[in-house]
Amino acid sequence: MNTYKSSEQLKALAKTQLFGKYGIVVGAIALSRLITFGLNSFSAIFSNTSSAVGFFIDILFTFFILLFSGLLTAGEAYVFLSVTCGATPKASDVFYCFTHNPDVVLVLQFTKTVAQLIPLIPAFILLYAGLYTQNLVWVFPTCICTIIGGILSIYFSLSLSQIFYILLDFPEYSAKQIISLSKTIMKGHKFRLFYIMVSFLPYYFLGIISCFVGFLWIIPYQNATYTNFYLDLMRNRALKEA
Amino acid sequence: MDNNNMNQPNQYPDFPYAQNIPVKKTPADSLISMSYLFGICAILSAVTMTIYFPFILGGISIIFALLSKGMEKNLAKKAKIGIACSIVGLVLNVCIVVGSVYTVLTNEEMFNQFNTMYEQIYGESFTDMYEDAYGTEFPFS
Numbered sequence: 372m373n374t375y376k377s378s379e380q381l382k383a384l385a386k387t388q389l390f391g392k393y394g395i396v397v398g399a400i401a402l403s404r405l406i407t408f409g410l411n412s413f414s415a416i417f418s419n420t421s422s423a424v425g426f427f428i429d430i431l432f433t434f435f436i437l438l439f440s441g442l443l444t445a446g447e448a449y450v451f452l453s454v455t456c457g458a459t460p461k462a463s464d465v466f467y468c469f470t471h472n473p474d475v476v477l478v479l480q481f482t483k484t485v486a487q488l489i490p491l492i493p494a495f496i497l498l499y500a501g502l503y504t505q506n507l508v509w510v511f512p513t514c515i516c517t518i519i520g521g522i523l524s525i526y527f528s529l530s531l532s533q534i535f536y537i538l539l540d541f542p543e544y545s546a547k548q549i550i551s552l553s554k555t556i557m558k559g560h561k562f563r564l565f566y567i568m569v570s571f572l573p574y575y576f577l578g579i580i581s582c583f584v585g586f587l588w589i590i591p592y593q594n595a596t597y598t599n600f601y602l603d604l605m606r607n608r609a610l611k612e613a
Numbered sequence: 614m615d616n617n618n619m620n621q622p623n624q625y626p627d628f629p630y631a632q633n634i635p636v637k638k639t640p641a642d643s644l645i646s647m648s649y650l651f652g653i654c655a656i657l658s659a660v661t662m663t664i665y666f667p668f669i670l671g672g673i674s675i676i677f678a679l680l681s682k683g684m685e686k687n688l689a690k691k692a693k694i695g696i697a698c699s700i701v702g703l704v705l706n707v708c709i710v711v712g713s714v715y716t717v718l719t720n721e722e723m724f725n726q727f728n729t730m731y732e733q734i735y736g737e738s739f740t741d742m743y744e745d746a747y748g749t750e751f752p753f754s
Contacts, residue, residue, distance in 0.1 A: 577675055581670075592680060
């Protein structure tokens with residue numbers, strides 16, 4: 372029997388759980404995103420993409436920022452797991468993973484980033500070749516590679532989407548076990564999660580209309596829904612095993 | 614979930630005007646109130662031609678109204694009014710912006726005034742700046 376909650380149920384649950392906790396979660400999200408934004412701005416100021424070496428140094432620096440942001444993303448997951456489980460976290464809990472299993476978080480984020488980037492490497496190479504030669508011949512293959520690479524990147528990203536929740540739920544697990552469990556629990560549920568992600572597009576439109584200020588409330592709502600999705604997966608897994 | 618505590622047992626069952634006792638505010642109520650307030654502010658800021666504020670206030674008002682729904686089937690009446698006010702504010706603002714740009718571009722006197730103001734602020738008229746940037750004459754001048 373299908374006992375999984377629908378997208379609407381998960382979203383309604385997230386809205387209810389966030390009542391009275393927006394101050395904390397908005398603070399946590401603002402803190403986390405400001406740090407990442409600061410690092411990206413720093414990278415953008417010093418980036419020099421006019422040469423091949425500069426282009427690849429820029430990609431490398433972006434990769435390191437992505438790696439570091441994993442610690443903050445895992446911290447955000449901790450905040451939202453606390454909220455959805457009825458606890459009251461603090462905004463500073465986004466730094467939780469700086470002191471709890473930071474090595475595993477970095478390995479997981481590295482794996483996730485590599486899995487997302489590898490399918491896009493051909494597109495990056497073709498894009499650079501097009502920019503370097505200034506020839507329109509490269510446009511079509513770049514588009515094809517970007518579309519195929521994008522689809523593969525989303526697929527891997529969905530497979531590994533639950534890694535930080537699993538790490539926080541099972542801190543004794545190794546990175547390999549966490550990745551394996553994430554793939555297992557996401558089997559047959561990738562499209563469900565993708566549908567939930569796409570269902571936030573109208574909210575993104577509202578966020579853009581509000582000059583991006585609205586994202587301070589949209590991101591917590593989205594993250595709480597993803598956390599409920601994880602809890603729903605685990606609850607059903609436990610029911611099946613029982 | 615009953616966000617308005619309507620199904621809670623009455624605290625004073627024997628009190629003849631019990632139904633008039635104000636119910637305790639819930640967090641959803643604060644979101645609804647903020648949506649209502651921001652919706653009205655969106656209209657007011659659109660009327661005062663502040664350009665950016667109606668977008669910010671209207672957008673946030675609609676987000677708050679939608680988030681206030683929780684597990685209820687329908688939006689609260691005040692949240693619906695908040696959304697309606699926001700939409701009115703946003704549409705009004707877009708009309709004002711489009712109307713202003715159209716008037717400046719089609720009315721020669723207004724365009725000259727705009728060019729003079731632009732020169733006072735940036736030290737170069739708008740048409741000169743356009744010609745420097747794109748190498749062609751500004752099409753509406």
